[in-house]
Amino acid sequence: MTLDTAQTRLDLRQMGKTARAASRALARAATAQKDAAILAVADALEAHADTILAANALDMDDARAAGLSAAMLDRLSLAKRLPGIAADTRSVAALPDPVGEVFDAAVLPNGLHVEKRRTPLGVLGVIYEARPNVTVDVSVLAIKSGNAAILRGGSETLRSNVALVGVIRDALAASGFPPDVVQLITDRDRRYVGELLRLHEYVDLIIPRGGQSLHQFCRENSAIPVITGGIGICHLYVDESADLSPALDVIFNAKTQRPTVCNALDTVLVHPRVAGDFIPRLIDHLGRAGVAFRLDPLAWDVLRGRDVAGADVQPAGPDDFDTEWLSLVLGVRVVSGLDEALEHIAAHSTGHSDGILTRDEANAARFVDEVDSAAVYVNASTRFTDGGALGLGAEIAISTQKLHARGPMALRELTTYKWVVRGENHVRA
Amino acid sequence: MTLDTAQTRLDLRQMGKTARAASRALARAATAQKDAAILAVADALEAHADTILAANALDMDDARAAGLSAAMLDRLSLAKRLPGIAADTRSVAALPDPVGEVFDAAVLPNGLHVEKRRTPLGVLGVIYEARPNVTVDVSVLAIKSGNAAILRGGSETLRSNVALVGVIRDALAASGFPPDVVQLITDRDRRYVGELLRLHEYVDLIIPRGGQSLHQFCRENSAIPVITGGIGICHLYVDESADLSPALDVIFNAKTQRPTVCNALDTVLVHPRVAGDFIPRLIDHLGRAGVAFRLDPLAWDVLRGRDVAGADVQPAGPDDFDTEWLSLVLGVRVVSGLDEALEHIAAHSTGHSDGILTRDEANAARFVDEVDSAAVYVNASTRFTDGGALGLGAEIAISTQKLHARGPMALRELTTYKWVVRGENHVRA
Numbered sequence: 001m002t003l004d005t006a007q008t009r010l011d012l013r014q015m016g017k018t019a020r021a022a023s024r025a026l027a028r029a030a031t032a033q034k035d036a037a038i039l040a041v042a043d044a045l046e047a048h049a050d051t052i053l054a055a056n057a058l059d060m061d062d063a064r065a066a067g068l069s070a071a072m073l074d075r076l077s078l079a080k081r082l083p084g085i086a087a088d089t090r091s092v093a094a095l096p097d098p099v100g101e102v103f104d105a106a107v108l109p110n111g112l113h114v115e116k117r118r119t120p121l122g123v124l125g126v127i128y129e130a131r132p133n134v135t136v137d138v139s140v141l142a143i144k145s146g147n148a149a150i151l152r153g154g155s156e157t158l159r160s161n162v163a164l165v166g167v168i169r170d171a172l173a174a175s176g177f178p179p180d181v182v183q184l185i186t187d188r189d190r191r192y193v194g195e196l197l198r199l200h201e202y203v204d205l206i207i208p209r210g211g212q213s214l215h216q217f218c219r220e221n222s223a224i225p226v227i228t229g230g231i232g233i234c235h236l237y238v239d240e241s242a243d244l245s246p247a248l249d250v251i252f253n254a255k256t257q258r259p260t261v262c263n264a265l266d267t268v269l270v271h272p273r274v275a276g277d278f279i280p281r282l283i284d285h286l287g288r289a290g291v292a293f294r295l296d297p298l299a300w301d302v303l304r305g306r307d308v309a310g311a312d313v314q315p316a317g318p319d320d321f322d323t324e325w326l327s328l329v330l331g332v333r334v335v336s337g338l339d340e341a342l343e344h345i346a347a348h349s350t351g352h353s354d355g356i357l358t359r360d361e362a363n364a365a366r367f368v369d370e371v372d373s374a375a376v377y378v379n380a381s382t383r384f385t386d387g388g389a390l391g392l393g394a395e396i397a398i399s400t401q402k403l404h405a406r407g408p409m410a411l412r413e414l415t416t417y418k419w420v421v422r423g424e425n426h427v428r429a
Numbered sequence: 430m431t432l433d434t435a436q437t438r439l440d441l442r443q444m445g446k447t448a449r450a451a452s453r454a455l456a457r458a459a460t461a462q463k464d465a466a467i468l469a470v471a472d473a474l475e476a477h478a479d480t481i482l483a484a485n486a487l488d489m490d491d492a493r494a495a496g497l498s499a500a501m502l503d504r505l506s507l508a509k510r511l512p513g514i515a516a517d518t519r520s521v522a523a524l525p526d527p528v529g530e531v532f533d534a535a536v537l538p539n540g541l542h543v544e545k546r547r548t549p550l551g552v553l554g555v556i557y558e559a560r561p562n563v564t565v566d567v568s569v570l571a572i573k574s575g576n577a578a579i580l581r582g583g584s585e586t587l588r589s590n591v592a593l594v595g596v597i598r599d600a601l602a603a604s605g606f607p608p609d610v611v612q613l614i615t616d617r618d619r620r621y622v623g624e625l626l627r628l629h630e631y632v633d634l635i636i637p638r639g640g641q642s643l644h645q646f647c648r649e650n651s652a653i654p655v656i657t658g659g660i661g662i663c664h665l666y667v668d669e670s671a672d673l674s675p676a677l678d679v680i681f682n683a684k685t686q687r688p689t690v691c692n693a694l695d696t697v698l699v700h701p702r703v704a705g706d707f708i709p710r711l712i713d714h715l716g717r718a719g720v721a722f723r724l725d726p727l728a729w730d731v732l733r734g735r736d737v738a739g740a741d742v743q744p745a746g747p748d749d750f751d752t753e754w755l756s757l758v759l760g761v762r763v764v765s766g767l768d769e770a771l772e773h774i775a776a777h778s779t780g781h782s783d784g785i786l787t788r789d790e791a792n793a794a795r796f797v798d799e800v801d802s803a804a805v806y807v808n809a810s811t812r813f814t815d816g817g818a819l820g821l822g823a824e825i826a827i828s829t830q831k832l833h834a835r836g837p838m839a840l841r842e843l844t845t846y847k848w849v850v851r852g853e854n855h856v857r858a
Binding site for chain 2: 346357376381
């Protein structure tokens with residue numbers, strides 16, 4: 001597969017039709033055959049590392065010439081990541097196969113045997129930005145869950161993606177599967193994103209992976225169900241009864257362990273009874289790690305006349321509590337208690353990950369009941385909202401919408417089910 | 430609540446905001462309080478039967494004046510249905526409440542307690558045609574599952590719906606709930622359907638109930654997830670080993686028991702070894718019940734020179750195997766065997782309900798594995814695809830799309846889940 005820059009017109013309907021046909025072959029495959037294909041992908045990634053890294057180097061040259069930031073360049077680079085990607089691929093082969101699982105089995109009073117059986121969704125459309133490792137992650141999770149995939153990666157990594165998809169398709173073919181299980185939209189023209197979103201005859205689910213504008217574009221333009229998510233304005237509420245030293249550790253972890261991701265903490269809400277003690281410690285401890293603070297007037301009052309030892313502390317602006325920081329900035333607000341904390345979260349959370357730090361079981365229970373987010377925490381860091389960290393073994397997306405799947409999604413969330421009904425020539429009365 | 434025909438502009442955003450607030454109150458409610466409200470609705474439907482039937486009589490007058498068919502008039506009429514609607518309402522109160530159910534609970538190796546807990550979706554937007562009983566069905570299922578609902582019924586039944594929703598809202602208020610748990614779009618202007626479909630900030634799920642064009646309109650214009658479904662081109666395949674007499678009974682039931690609904694049979698596929706025996710019996714038996722037949726050339730050949738006793742038998746036209754008949758018409762095709770039956774179903778089924786009639790376990794297993802429909806049957810009538818008949822106790826829709834829920838949907842399918850994670854000040858390494 002080579003990069004055809006002279007390509008004038010992709011036929012997305014044909015790609016959809018081909019993907020649908022390939023998905024049928026894959027849906028019938030035994031787990032062992034799918035796992036063999038996945039292991040073949042891992043081997044091929046290692047065997048063809050030179051080709052892949054050469055393509056990636058060209059993408060990197062262009063990106064440097066275009067003046068992309070060091071952070072962005074780091075996201076594009078496969079140089080140090082290929083062994084990790086191969087290892088992750090092998091770990092997907094080792095996960096249990098959700099396809100064929102039977103649940104809700106029952107014999108009805110009339111003798112009908114009814115059960116639900118998990119089946120692949122069919123064809124996934126995945127639209128993503130930067131990070132070429134997503135190309136492999138998504139392809140491998142699709143294969144394992146019995147789905148075909150049509151990929152549209154970022155144009156900055158087109159050469160890398162073409163190389164990776166070429167390797168994946170060859171490994172599929174060598175394993176007895178149609179290579180069209182994985183197809184890549186190789187044209188940079190953005191109109192193909194729009195066409196993909198209308199291909200409901202052939203594509204069953206759209207998974208966008210990228211920023212807020214990509215998710216919004218997909219939701220507003222897709223005739224296919226879309227998993228929106230990945231945007232997290234995340235809160236931790238420090239309750240009156242919180243154990244303050246461990247609370248500080250949890251907040252430190254949630255804010256600083258990986259500040260650029262969606263489950264990183266954005267806002268701390270503090271009970272007034274502990275604010276005087278806690279907020280100065282928060283600013284001291286996190287300030288040393290380079291965190292800058294945006295304080296509401298009550299939190300600001302707490303600091304009046306105190307030495308904040310050169311920490312970057314500013315009054316919160318009007319949009320600061322509606323901002324996903326993705327950086328070492330933290331909003332701090334003193335709320336009157338649990339009720340106001342719940343109100344703040346209802347008004348400002350994106351429904352991703354929110355938690356309470358408390359020793360009061362009743363308050364923990366109310367928080368869990370009333371906060372309507374994908375993941376609700378009691379005495380733990382919001383950083384755990386992740387397929388790997390919550391025991392799924394992998395992750396294709398984090399959903400903050402409510403249909404189909406919520407929170408981290410992995411293999412089971414890439415399946416649907418069919419009702420299987422067995423009778424002895426039963427008729428309806 | 431009176432019908433405001435002078436109304437010039439509904440504020441759907443305001444309706445959405447109000448619905449969202451009402452849904453929060455309902456989401457926190459105990460099962461007993463929701464059940465009390467549902468029983469209050471049932472009582473109120475009986476207590477205010479005169480008002481409701483008077484409004485319905487006015488709708489019926491208009492419908493008669495507009496020359497609507499007798500079948501349509503029957504669908505609009507509440508005259509004989511109100512006691513049944515009240516009884517169905519009481520049976521929803523008796524169903525188990527899915528909200529709060531815990532599943533997939535686990536303690537991770539690091540000691541984190543993880544579980545999923547079912548929660549209401551939030552706000553449902555339901556767009557339907559004719560049948561005013563849907564107004565009550567949907568409202569009651571929404572209340573039980575903890576969801577608010579914004580309803581947009583058919584304009585032919587606007588007065589009936591206004592009366593029904595008025596009764597429901599009064600019963601909600603008397604039971605301590607915000608009446609805005611159930612709201613009705615009272616303006617006939619179709620632009621409000623479009624506005625409802627874009628209200629993603631406040632509405633979590635769109636459920637269309639009506640014909641194919643309504644489903645298509647919703648799918649193509651909605652920024653909110655849509656449950657499409659309710660369109661069934663349904664197949665039964667009579668395998669070589671089928672027990673022919675009971676097969677005839679199953680097909681008779683699937684075709685004639687209620688021909689106007691989506692799970693009624695549309696096409697019979699027949700193995701060539703049994704075609705000569707079976708097809709004449711099929712035409713004789715179903716022909717007596719008024720069924721008309723559309724035969725492919727091979728089935729037609731079977732009948733050559735036979736007396737079909739005046740049955741309505743015609744060669745199938747080019748679109749006949751892609752038609753949902755919704756009437757006493759049946760397509761008949763002789764296929765070369767199971768493979769061709771599977772191919773025919775893959776090409777022509779709408780993914781609703783398809784079955785095999787066989788005594789061969791291996792063929793039954795292949796059929797179940799390979800037919801990608803919401804409900805797959807072995808030796809039973811397709812008419813069982815129904816929430817009540819499959820043990821759900823109720824039904825809000827039948828989904829033929831693959832996300833979230835497939836096949837009959839009832840209370841559990843109107844919920845989502847949240848992850849609840851409890852730690853002892855756990856941080857991510």
